[in-house]
Amino acid sequence: MDGLFINLMEALVESKLDEIIDTLDCCKCERCRRDIIAYALNHLPSKYVTSESGMLFAKLEFFSLQHEANVMTQLLRAVEIVSRSPRHEENMKKSERERITF
Numbered sequence: 784m785d786g787l788f789i790n791l792m793e794a795l796v797e798s799k800l801d802e803i804i805d806t807l808d809c810c811k812c813e814r815c816r817r818d819i820i821a822y823a824l825n826h827l828p829s830k831y832v833t834s835e836s837g838m839l840f841a842k843l844e845f846f847s848l849q850h851e852a853n854v855m856t857q858l859l860r861a862v863e864i865v866s867r868s869p870r871h872e873e874n875m876k877k878s879e880r881e882r883i884t885f
């Protein structure tokens with residue numbers, strides 16, 4: 784694992800979304816889930832740590848306490864935006880069309 788970087792913000796956003804997704808009134812398909820994460824990450828600062836440094840979990844926990852409110856705000860905004868124009872439908876229609884055509 785030498786030389787790898789981990790974005791703590793990414794780990795935090797993913798775990799928060801998994802935590803709250805069942806309470807949200809939004810599509811839970813993989814496509815939408817990834818769009819939500821991507822949107823949130825684009826509006827949050829990244830926080831890289833090296834993977835070989837120990838205490839990663841403790842770092843994540845500390846980081847989570849500092850940024851939880853911010854992450855929640857961005858996640859909820861992301862859910863709203865993705866729900867308004869989910870990109871899965873377009874894909875589904877397209878693959879249906881392809882199936883019919885070919």
Ligand SMILES: [Zn+2]
Pocket residue numbers: 810811812813814815816869871
């Ligand atoms: Zn979806």
